[in-house]
Amino acid sequence: MDSIITAILLLLLALTCLFLTLSPRGKSRLPPGPRPLPFLGNLLQLHSKDMLTHLTKLSKTYGSVYTVYLGPRPVVVLSGYQAVKEALVDHKEEFSGRGHYPGFFNFTKGNGIAFSNGERWKVLRKSSMQILRNLGMGKKSTEEHLLEEVGFLLEELRKTKGEPLNPTFVLSRSVSNIICSVIFGRRFDYDDEYLLSIIRLTDDNLTILNSRWGEWYNIFPSLMDWLPGPHRRLFWNYRRLKDLIYRSVRDHQASLDSSSPQDFIDYFLLKIAQNKQDPQSHFHMDTLLMTVHNLLFGGIQTVVTTLMYALLVFLKYPKIQVRVQEEIDHVVGRQRLPTAADRAAMPYTDAVIHEVQRFTDIVPMNLPHRVTQDTTFRGFLLPKGTDVITLLNTVHYDPTQFQEPQEFNPEHFLDADQSFKKSPAFMPFSAGQRLCLGESLARMELFLYLTSILQNFSLQPLGAPEDIDLNPLSVGLTKSPQNYQLCLRAR
Numbered sequence: 001m002d003s004i005i006t007a008i009l010l011l012l013l014a015l016t017c018l019f020l021t022l023s024p025r026g027k028s029r030l031p032p033g034p035r036p037l038p039f040l041g042n043l044l045q046l047h048s049k050d051m052l053t054h055l056t057k058l059s060k061t062y063g064s065v066y067t068v069y070l071g072p073r074p075v076v077v078l079s080g081y082q083a084v085k086e087a088l089v090d091h092k093e094e095f096s097g098r099g100h101y102p103g104f105f106n107f108t109k110g111n112g113i114a115f116s117n118g119e120r121w122k123v124l125r126k127s128s129m130q131i132l133r134n135l136g137m138g139k140k141s142t143e144e145h146l147l148e149e150v151g152f153l154l155e156e157l158r159k160t161k162g163e164p165l166n167p168t169f170v171l172s173r174s175v176s177n178i179i180c181s182v183i184f185g186r187r188f189d190y191d192d193e194y195l196l197s198i199i200r201l202t203d204d205n206l207t208i209l210n211s212r213w214g215e216w217y218n219i220f221p222s223l224m225d226w227l228p229g230p231h232r233r234l235f236w237n238y239r240r241l242k243d244l245i246y247r248s249v250r251d252h253q254a255s256l257d258s259s260s261p262q263d264f265i266d267y268f269l270l271k272i273a274q275n276k277q278d279p280q281s282h283f284h285m286d287t288l289l290m291t292v293h294n295l296l297f298g299g300i301q302t303v304v305t306t307l308m309y310a311l312l313v314f315l316k317y318p319k320i321q322v323r324v325q326e327e328i329d330h331v332v333g334r335q336r337l338p339t340a341a342d343r344a345a346m347p348y349t350d351a352v353i354h355e356v357q358r359f360t361d362i363v364p365m366n367l368p369h370r371v372t373q374d375t376t377f378r379g380f381l382l383p384k385g386t387d388v389i390t391l392l393n394t395v396h397y398d399p400t401q402f403q404e405p406q407e408f409n410p411e412h413f414l415d416a417d418q419s420f421k422k423s424p425a426f427m428p429f430s431a432g433q434r435l436c437l438g439e440s441l442a443r444m445e446l447f448l449y450l451t452s453i454l455q456n457f458s459l460q461p462l463g464a465p466e467d468i469d470l471n472p473l474s475v476g477l478t479k480s481p482q483n484y485q486l487c488l489r490a491r
Helices: 002-022 048-062 081-090 102-108 118-134 140-158 168-184 193-209 212-219 231-255 264-274 285-316 318-331 340-345 347-360 392-396 439-456
Strands: 065-070 073-079 375-377 380-382 387-391 457-461 486-490
Touching (some): 048 387, 102 285, 118 285, 140 439, 212 231, 231 285, 285 318, 285 347, 285 439, 340 347, 387 392
């Protein structure tokens, strides 16, 4: 018994030393926050089952800038529009690093767009943006492909003939085809096993990352690597998805025409060839595979989740649905599909879509940032390498920016004359240097999908609209809506 007690005491001593060793020098110059415990940090105060809520509550005690310890690691938390805007926009260079997120980083190893840093990130982002522009991102050619895919979706929805439908799967297949067209240069049939595998793998990993297992892995990765649990499936899924991407890259290599690149992979392969003599080049096979992985994950899950929430909102608020349909009928009619050019003449619809994104706030804590140099921020010194969490939920629910932040109200984005009104506190795609690469495509997708669906169908809930719950099923990397079914009645 004495030997067991001695072993426990030695373990606690070792953990305390580890905590003190990993704590940054000069930590007293970080913003104040709740007192941490050795090794555990502030996890007992945060209650990992609902970390977002507790981080938000702590801002009421410690202000808009404070420090918490996630295990032994200090993280600065920014709350409210002014603090987040000051960091990501006014000091965008200093806050442009990507922070600690082992659930992705331990697979990507710092390759790809989303989780690279420094010069590699700058080169990859600049080149990827140029490739996407070459492919017509946000332009007419992209819109034509999108409208074609919308047509396939509407055909699939008509097959339901008004019977109850869970829209998740059909929306996932359709939205996945948009980013697949950009990356692979082709769309897939909705029952194609390659497409279905991509959806299953990305969806399962998002589920894991949103769970307590994913949360604990991101806090204690070295410990969790030794423990059994669903988190271990993350990396099997990653490897499987990487194999699928590599299979397509090999096909592209065999058919590549350097004078006529057709898609993202073609352009990237040309970059690899152009830089093959440079041993310091950031263009190589693993960077391509990780970049494609990042684009697939980001280009599918966030758009699908937002669409799922939007349809749920239309079910809960039938008057809003009817008013959007009236605007569609007035501006577009029934003889053609809506186009991106129609958006300027549809302020109410535009306001509703913005309000869906604000109210549902599907990436509430953003991906973590990191300061790239010693930075003085609001009187505190953030040492280079300090991780930063920006609570986007506190931006979108900031009462100084939105009159009724806790209520779903399209008037947040409408002037007194009912014209569309922009808000600087609208940040669903983040802000600053780490602004989502596919923002323009995502905005176009949301508008064309939702207006096309409402042009052709009336959405009806299976129960009473007032009983519909807009609270998320889970909150982690993203918010996931409750599972639901609806009926689509042809108009």
